[in-house]
Amino acid sequence: MAEMDVSSGGSHKKGPGVKKSKKLSTRVDLTPMVDLGFLLITFFVFTTTMAQSTAMKMNEPKDDKVEDQMKVKESAVMTILLGKENQVYYYYGSLTEDNASENFKSTNFKEIRKLIRDKRNSVPDGDKPSSDLMYIIKSDDESTFKNSIDILDEMAICAVPSGHYAVVDMSDSELNLIKLTEQANGIK
Amino acid sequence: MPKVKLPRKSTIVDMTAMCDVAFLLLTFFILATKQKPPEVLAVKTPTSVSATAAPDESILITMTKEGKVFLMLGDKTKKDKIIDDFNTTRGLQLTTSELNKLKKMEFIGLPANMLKSALNLPREIPATEMAGIPIDTANNELTYWMRSVTNAYAGEDERKLQEMLLVKGDGETLYPIFDKVKRAFKANDLLKFRIVTEGEQVPLGSELYKTGKVKE
Numbered sequence: 001m002a003e004m005d006v007s008s009g010g011s012h013k014k015g016p017g018v019k020k021s022k023k024l025s026t027r028v029d030l031t032p033m034v035d036l037g038f039l040l041i042t043f044f045v046f047t048t049t050m051a052q053s054t055a056m057k058m059n060e061p062k063d064d065k066v067e068d069q070m071k072v073k074e075s076a077v078m079t080i081l082l083g084k085e086n087q088v089y090y091y092y093g094s095l096t097e098d099n100a101s102e103n104f105k106s107t108n109f110k111e112i113r114k115l116i117r118d119k120r121n122s123v124p125d126g127d128k129p130s131s132d133l134m135y136i137i138k139s140d141d142e143s144t145f146k147n148s149i150d151i152l153d154e155m156a157i158c159a160v161p162s163g164h165y166a167v168v169d170m171s172d173s174e175l176n177l178i179k180l181t182e183q184a185n186g187i188k
Numbered sequence: 189m190p191k192v193k194l195p196r197k198s199t200i201v202d203m204t205a206m207c208d209v210a211f212l213l214l215t216f217f218i219l220a221t222k223q224k225p226p227e228v229l230a231v232k233t234p235t236s237v238s239a240t241a242a243p244d245e246s247i248l249i250t251m252t253k254e255g256k257v258f259l260m261l262g263d264k265t266k267k268d269k270i271i272d273d274f275n276t277t278r279g280l281q282l283t284t285s286e287l288n289k290l291k292k293m294e295f296i297g298l299p300a301n302m303l304k305s306a307l308n309l310p311r312e313i314p315a316t317e318m319a320g321i322p323i324d325t326a327n328n329e330l331t332y333w334m335r336s337v338t339n340a341y342a343g344e345d346e347r348k349l350q351e352m353l354l355v356k357g358d359g360e361t362l363y364p365i366f367d368k369v370k371r372a373f374k375a376n377d378l379l380k381f382r383i384v385t386e387g388e389q390v391p392l393g394s395e396l397y398k399t400g401k402v403k404e
Contacts, residue, residue: 030203037210041217048221052351055242055354055382060374071246104282137361145251146359148366149234149383156237159395 013033020154056149059162076132078119079152080112081170083178084142088112088151092119095174106185109150116158135165140178229295230257234359236385237396243352246301248335248384249330250295255365256320258297259333263352266340271334280304297321300329323368329371331385338376349378353365356384 074093081089091103092113107115116135123133135155138147148167155165215314229250250259261267271291275282282290286307288294297318298306306313322329355369361394373381390397 029200029404030207033208034203034210037207037214041210041214044214044217044221048217052386053242054235054236054238054387056238056385057240057242058381058383060354060370060379060381062374062379113391113394119396139367141362141364143363144359145357145361145363145366146234148363149236149359149385153234153236153388156393157394157396159399183363 025126048098048171056152056156058152061166072134073132076123077134077136078116079117079136079138079174080177081174082137082143082147082151083141083182083187084140086144086147087182087185087187089178089181090115095177102179104181108182109147113154114159116154120158120160133160133164135160137165137167138170138174139167140170140175193331197358202286230317231356231358232360233356233384234384236383236387237388237390238385239387242354242384246352246354247349248354249369251355251361251365252320253360253370254320254359255361256297257323257330257365257369258295258315258316258318259330260295260319261337266337269340270333270336273339274300274333277336277339282307291301296333300332323365323372325368328367328368328372328375331375334372334376334378338378351382352378353378354384355381 040188069124077093079095083089086109087106088108089104089106091105094102095103120133137148229252231250231252244262245263250258250260250264252258261270268291271287274280275287280300280303282304286304289305289307293312295318297314297315297320299319299322302319321333338349356364357366373379
C-alpha cells in the first residue's frame with residue numbers, strides 16, 4: 001500500500017525515437033481528505049456537547065393563607081423588581097411613600113450580581129448568610145421569561161440558598177413606581 | 189572510491205489508513221450522538237449555570253415568543269392514558285380514530301373545543317399553525333391538561349413526575365405567560381418542576397464558583 005515513488009526513469013526502453021510516455025500513478029493524495037475528516041469530527045464533537053440543554057430546578061411555594069405567611073426581618077430583605085427592556089429595580093426593606101424616592105433604585109442585570117452579593121454579605125451569620133436573609137423577586141407583566149430565569153440564575157451564582165428567595169406578585173404601588181421611573185428614564 | 193548509490197526513498201506517507209480512521213470516527217460520532225428531537229417550534233431558551241442535563245422523556249410545556257403554549261407528552265407509556273383521561277374528563281367525545289390521530293401528534297397546541305374539528309381535517313396541522321393551548325385566567329386549559337397528567341401518574345412516586353415536568357420557553361416570552369403556566373401547575377399541586385435552559389459557565393470569582401458546588 002505504501003506509496004514509494006522510486007521509479008527510476010527509463011526502465012522500459014521502447015526503442016529509439018519512441019517518446020517516453022510517463023506512467024501516471026493512480027494514487028491520490030489523501031491528506032486533504034484526512035483533514036476534512038478530522039475537521040468534521042471536531043465540528044460534530046463540539047456542536048453536540050454545546051447543544052446539551054440543561055434543566056434548572058424550580059420550587060414554587062404553595063399558596064399560603066395570609067396568616068400562614070412567613071414574616072421576615074425588614075433589614076434583611078431586598079426586593080428585586082423586573083421591568084421591561086431588561087431593567088431591574090430594587091429596594092431594601094419595605095417601601096413607604098416617604099422613603100420611595102431614595103430607596104427605590106434602578107439598575108440592570110450587570111450590576112445586580114454585585115448588589116445581591118453585597119446584600120448577602122451585609123447580613124452575615126458567621127461565614128454563612130443570615131437565616132433572615134431574603135430576596136423577594138417580582139416580575140412586571142412586561143418583563144420577559146429570560147429576565148425571570150436570569151434573576152433566578154443570579155441567585156444560584158451568588159449561592160443564595162433556596163428558601164432565601166421567593167417569587168411574589170407585584171403590588172400596584174410598585175407597579176406605579178416602575179412606570180414613573182420608566183418615564184423618567186425614557187424607557188418605552 | 190566507488191560511488192555508493194543510496195536508494196532514494198520518498199517521504200510521502202500513505203494517508204489511506206489515516207483517512208479510514210478519520211471517517212470511521214466521524215461515522216461513530218454521528219451515529220452515537222443522539223439526534224435532537226425535531227424542533228418544530230423555534231425556541232431560544234435562556235441560559236443558566238445549572239449543570240443537570242434535561243431528561244429525554246418528559247412532559248414538556250413549550251412557550252413560544254408569540255405567547256402560544258404547547259404541550260408535548262414525551263412519556264410514551266403514559267401518553268395514551270393522559271389523552272384518554274383528558275377526553276373523558278373534559279367531555280370531548282372524540283372517537284377512537286380521532287383519539288388515535290391525537291395520540292400520534294407530537295405537539296398538543298389547540299383549544300379543547302377545536303380539537304375535534306382539527307382532527308377531522310384531511311391534513312395534519314403543523315405545530316406552527318396551531319393556536320396554542322389557551323391559558324387565560326378565565327379559561328386556563330393547561331390546568332385541565334395538567335390534571336390529566338397528574339391523574340395518569342397518580343399512585344406513583346411523586347419525584348418521577350417532578351423530574352419529568354419541564355418548562356421550555358423562548359427568552360422573549362412575556363412573564364405573564366410563564367406566570368399562567370405556573371398557575372396551571374399550582375392548581376394541580378405541582379410545585380416542583382424544571383426549566384429547560386442552555387448551559388452557561390459559572391462566572392469566575394462568584395460565590396458559586398468558590399464553593400465549587402454546581403448543582404441544579
